[in-house]
Amino acid sequence: MNSLLESIDQPQNLKKLSLAQLEKLAGEIRGLLIHTIACNGGHLAPNLGVVELTLALHKTFNSPVDKIIWDVGHQSYVHKILTGRRSRFSTIRQWGGLSGFPKRCESEHDIFGTGHSSTSISSALGIALARDISGDRFHVIAVIGDGSLTGGLAYEALNHAGHLGTNLTVILNDNEMSIAKNVGAMSEYLAKMRTDPTYSRVKRDVEILLRRIPAIGDSVAKTVERVKDSLKYLVVPGVLFEELGFTYFGPIDGHNIGLLSDVLEKTKGVKGPVLVHVVTRKGKGYAPAERNADKFHGINPFCIETGEVKAKGNKPTYTQIFGQTIVELAEKNKDIVAITAAMPAGTGLKAFAAKFPERFFDVGIAEPHAITMAAGMAAMGKRPVVAVYSTFIQRGYDHIIHDVCLQKLPVVFALDRAGIVGEDGPTHQGVFDISCLRHIPNLAIMAPKDENELRHMLFTATMADGPVVIRYPRGAGIGVPVDEPLKRIPFGNAEEISQGADVVLLAFGAMVEPCLEASKEMSAKGIRAGVVNARFVKPLDAPMIRRLARDTGIIVTVEDNVLAGGFGSAVLEYINNQRLAWVKMLRLGLPDAFVEHGSRSQLLAEYGLDGAGIAKSVMSFLQQAGVR
Numbered sequence: 001m002n003s004l005l006e007s008i009d010q011p012q013n014l015k016k017l018s019l020a021q022l023e024k025l026a027g028e029i030r031g032l033l034i035h036t037i038a039c040n041g042g043h044l045a046p047n048l049g050v051v052e053l054t055l056a057l058h059k060t061f062n063s064p065v066d067k068i069i070w071d072v073g074h075q076s077y078v079h080k081i082l083t084g085r086r087s088r089f090s091t092i093r094q095w096g097g098l099s100g101f102p103k104r105c106e107s108e109h110d111i112f113g114t115g116h117s118s119t120s121i122s123s124a125l126g127i128a129l130a131r132d133i134s135g136d137r138f139h140v141i142a143v144i145g146d147g148s149l150t151g152g153l154a155y156e157a158l159n160h161a162g163h164l165g166t167n168l169t170v171i172l173n174d175n176e177m178s179i180a181k182n183v184g185a186m187s188e189y190l191a192k193m194r195t196d197p198t199y200s201r202v203k204r205d206v207e208i209l210l211r212r213i214p215a216i217g218d219s220v221a222k223t224v225e226r227v228k229d230s231l232k233y234l235v236v237p238g239v240l241f242e243e244l245g246f247t248y249f250g251p252i253d254g255h256n257i258g259l260l261s262d263v264l265e266k267t268k269g270v271k272g273p274v275l276v277h278v279v280t281r282k283g284k285g286y287a288p289a290e291r292n293a294d295k296f297h298g299i300n301p302f303c304i305e306t307g308e309v310k311a312k313g314n315k316p317t318y319t320q321i322f323g324q325t326i327v328e329l330a331e332k333n334k335d336i337v338a339i340t341a342a343m344p345a346g347t348g349l350k351a352f353a354a355k356f357p358e359r360f361f362d363v364g365i366a367e368p369h370a371i372t373m374a375a376g377m378a379a380m381g382k383r384p385v386v387a388v389y390s391t392f393i394q395r396g397y398d399h400i401i402h403d404v405c406l407q408k409l410p411v412v413f414a415l416d417r418a419g420i421v422g423e424d425g426p427t428h429q430g431v432f433d434i435s436c437l438r439h440i441p442n443l444a445i446m447a448p449k450d451e452n453e454l455r456h457m458l459f460t461a462t463m464a465d466g467p468v469v470i471r472y473p474r475g476a477g478i479g480v481p482v483d484e485p486l487k488r489i490p491f492g493n494a495e496e497i498s499q500g501a502d503v504v505l506l507a508f509g510a511m512v513e514p515c516l517e518a519s520k521e522m523s524a525k526g527i528r529a530g531v532v533n534a535r536f537v538k539p540l541d542a543p544m545i546r547r548l549a550r551d552t553g554i555i556v557t558v559e560d561n562v563l564a565g566g567f568g569s570a571v572l573e574y575i576n577n578q579r580l581a582w583v584k585m586l587r588l589g590l591p592d593a594f595v596e597h598g599s600r601s602q603l604l605a606e607y608g609l610d611g612a613g614i615a616k617s618v619m620s621f622l623q624q625a626g627v628r
């Protein structure tokens with residue numbers, strides 16, 4: 001049978017396809033998604049769920065004149081395949097290849113860059129308002145998932161859009177899932193709309209009532225016809241959205257291309273904002289992903305036949321060690337509570353949730369709320385641990401300052417995925433947290449050099465009398481044994497791992513290991529490089545830095561954070577404040593540029609932050625400084 005997919009490289013090619021052909025195309029797209037993601041890893045289940053929706057959108061609307069905006073953007077693969085990027089699809093999420101998220105520089109069809117959730121309605125409203133000001137005429141469509149609708153920003157935008165009344169279509173892709181099962185009162189409301197028979201009864205009653213309205217003159221008759229037509233898709237409980245000023249259509253089967261296209265076509269004629277509630281199945285068409293949508297939300301390379309992830313070694317991840325340790329600590333300390341913003345598995349909190357359900361809170365994709373709620377709990381004597389990815393803590397900046405640190409409340413921030421995360425790319429790299437946080441008074445920042453140190457740091461943090469951040473990287477630890485009992489690490493206490501007469505590498509967290517490799521490599525060339533594990537970005541170990549300044553006088557700081565405002569800057573500020581003017585200093589870290597997607601090891605090498613790269617930079621610095 002001929003492949004339809006090969007003949008489709010622009011969305012206008014879809015317009016002439018019959019329903020049967022579109023359905024065949026949907027099957028071919030699913031095949032391509034499964035085969036590609038099995039090799040590259042990526043967001044499989046979300047994309048399998050939106051195949052028909054994406055086809056219907058591109059069949060009905062005229063991209064890029066009409067603007068389709070994807071919330072989070074992890075479900076934009078089908079959109080990419082249909083908008084001129086099919087032939088490069090095999091490169092998705094790889095170094096130099098297609099991004100796993102919409103990217104304005106990648107295609108004119110990628111209207112707005114995303115990666116973090118709940119931005120689509122705001123950006124779509126902005127685009128719609130710009131259109132209105134310019135007197136242009138095109139459709140603006142935001143596609144947002146039920147999970148992303150738990151984010152506060154989405155409600156701010158709905159509130160504003162409903163008030164303004166400009167033309168805008170919001171597609172709510174409801175699959176009952178965030179990454180994990182979706183949470184919250186809105187999620188329950190959507191579930192009622194999908195399943196409660198009273199709502200269907202109300203819909204039927206309204207239809208009967210309408211049929212009884214006597215037609216008085218042409219215009220009334222036409223109006224009734226139009227309303228009746230719309231009622232095919234209207235369910236009264238959408239009243240919440242209606243009250244916000246939206247015309248509500250739904251719930252609609254999101255895998256029925258004909259129905260979807262029909263409804264989307266109808267939205268074009270509606271004045272003001274419209275919300276189309278589409279019900280889809282996450283993972284649709286691939287049994288392992290349908291059965292386990294959470295695991296297949298974002299998956300590493302896997303075997304198609306079994307759905308098993310290809311083995312990646314047997315060292316425990318930092319996430320696993322965090323998850324085990326927090327359970328251990330909570331067994332002894334009843335005040336410990338754990339909070340996640342929609343990422344119980346990603347942050348390692350599933351075991352905690354199972355063991356202490358009354359002390360576990362999934363707030364939805366609501367990082368700012370998670371932080372302020374934690375502050376409230378801490379004000380009442382609890383010991384909240386907010387487990388969140390480094391990149392998503394950016395959402396909570398003011399909350400950390402205003403609600404936590406200003407009041408010196410003992411909240412622990414467990415920042416997973418700190419540093420370079422890899423294939424998710426610039427929206428997800430955890431490379432700003434130190435610069436974002438280190439200037440906030442009362443806040444301590446630690447980073448473990450290995451998984452064993454993570455355990456002691458977590459214990460230390462839960463005993464502290466103020467807020468503490470612990471940042472650790474994505475993926476496996478070093479594979480060191482863990483020791484008992486857990487012990488408190490004195491605040492601001494660095495660890496001198498090895499001494500070196502020529503130069504000292506002062507690093508923390510995931511950068512300690514490559515510094516040890518670099519030191520070994522340099523030692524083979526006769527350069528004696530010591531390595532110090534700073535452990536704390538704040539407070540710095542001032543006596544240690546003074547000693548290093550005195551003994552060696554050449555300090556190289558190494559960090560997986562941007563250099564601007566990072567750890568090296570902190571050391572430099574200290575050296576300047578102390579007038580240690582003779583110290584020669586080199587700062588290694590990430591430049592003032594966004595770090596693109598690629599594997600973590602590729603990116604570390606690219607930015608000179610692997611052992612070989614560090615050794616190379618240090619040796620060239622020593623040469624320039626006239627030391628070697």
Ligand SMILES: Cc1ncc(C[n+]2csc(CCOP(=O)(O)OP(=O)(O)O)c2C)c(N)n1
Nearest residue numbers: 046115116117145146147148177178179342
């Ligand atoms: C601010 C922010 N926090 C957390 C995430 C991680 N995240 C990515 S997708 C997702 C779930 C989104 O659910 P939904 O919008 O319903 O999309 P689905 O995957 O179900 O299609 C989460 C929590 C994120 N991208 N942005």
Ligand SMILES: CC(=O)[C@@H](O)[C@H](O)COP(=O)(O)O
Nearest residue numbers: 072074115298346417424474
């Ligand atoms: C789209 C998104 O934000 C998440 O799905 C993220 O990609 C998860 O990253 P991890 O794979 O590191 O958990």
Ligand SMILES: [Mg+2]
Nearest residue numbers: 145146147177
């Ligand atoms: Mg969802």
